[in-house]
Amino acid sequence: MDDNKKYILDNPDSINDFGVIFDSKLSFTDHISQKINNAYSILGIIKRNFIYMDDTSFILLYKSMVRPQLRICKLCLVPL
Secondary structure: OOOOOOOOOOOOOEEEEOOEEEEOOOOOHHHHHHHHHHHHHHHHHHHHHOOOOOHHHHHHHHHHHHHHHHHHHHHHHOOO
C-alpha cells in the first residue's frame, strides 16, 4: 500500500446536521431563512385554501401549522 496518498477534503459552504443547517462560520442564518420561507409558504396555503374563514379558525390553523415552524427558528436563536 502507498502510505503517501493525499486526500483532498471538501469545504462545504453549509452542512445539514439533524435538520439544522450550519454555515462555515457556525451561524444559523441559512436555517432561519429556510424556516421563515417555509412558514410563509404554509401561511400562503392557508390563505389560498381557506378564503372564507372566521378569525377563530384562522388563529387555530396559524397556531397549529405556522407557529411551530417559527418556534424552531426561535430555538436556534437562543444563546448558549
